[in-house]
Amino acid sequence: MNKGWTTTKLIAIGGLAALNTVCGLMASTITLATGIMMASGVLTSFIGPILLVLTTLLVDKRGSSFIFLAIAGFLEIPLALSGPPGFLPKALIFVCWGILAEIIYASFKKYSQKVAVMVLGGVEDVFLTLAVITVGTWLGIPGVETIKKFISPPVLVALFLVGCLSGYLGYLIYQKIKDTTVARRIQL
Numbered sequence: 001m002n003k004g005w006t007t008t009k010l011i012a013i014g015g016l017a018a019l020n021t022v023c024g025l026m027a028s029t030i031t032l033a034t035g036i037m038m039a040s041g042v043l044t045s046f047i048g049p050i051l052l053v054l055t056t057l058l059v060d061k062r063g064s065s066f067i068f069l070a071i072a073g074f075l076e077i078p079l080a081l082s083g084p085p086g087f088l089p090k091a092l093i094f095v096c097w098g099i100l101a102e103i104i105y106a107s108f109k110k111y112s113q114k115v116a117v118m119v120l121g122g123v124e125d126v127f128l129t130l131a132v133i134t135v136g137t138w139l140g141i142p143g144v145e146t147i148k149k150f151i152s153p154p155v156l157v158a159l160f161l162v163g164c165l166s167g168y169l170g171y172l173i174y175q176k177i178k179d180t181t182v183a184r185r186i187q188l
Helices: 007-034 041-059 064-075 089-109 113-139 144-150 153-177 181-187
Strands: none
Touching: 007 041, 007 064, 007 181, 041 064, 041 089, 041 113, 041 153, 041 181, 064 089, 089 113, 113 144, 113 153
16 A cells, blocks of 8 residues: 555645644744743643654655654744744754654664654654754753753653653554545555
């Protein structure tokens, strides 16, 4: 059933990446209300891994995670998501995460698809948080110091566990929709 890259697969990836960005925009109201950079991460740490896992499983082609994350990263450049608006390095962070996500999924899929998506979700939350803080610190982005005070090993472990749970939820959603007509159409 998994023949090759089609326009339908690319549209599905782009649509899910756009949905990820829209959900991030809705979550950004938390940041607006609190004034704390990355406060919306509380909600996006659940949503992002679910959509990444759903894309990876639904399209089921090597490179689907990379394309999803690259599109999501470039869509976020003009928005106050994953850093300030116009912060070009956030797209590069997402592209790097896309490459790493492909490696992680391919490595763990050999053993168990369920474990692969859970690790993928957990690493996403930790990687994106640390990458945005690190790059923001290097470039002197305002607000990064506030977040750095909050990040500690227990917080990173909690982020990883939340990401694992979200990855598993993405897996469960995929299990529910994998036999639908839409899912089969995407996988053709």
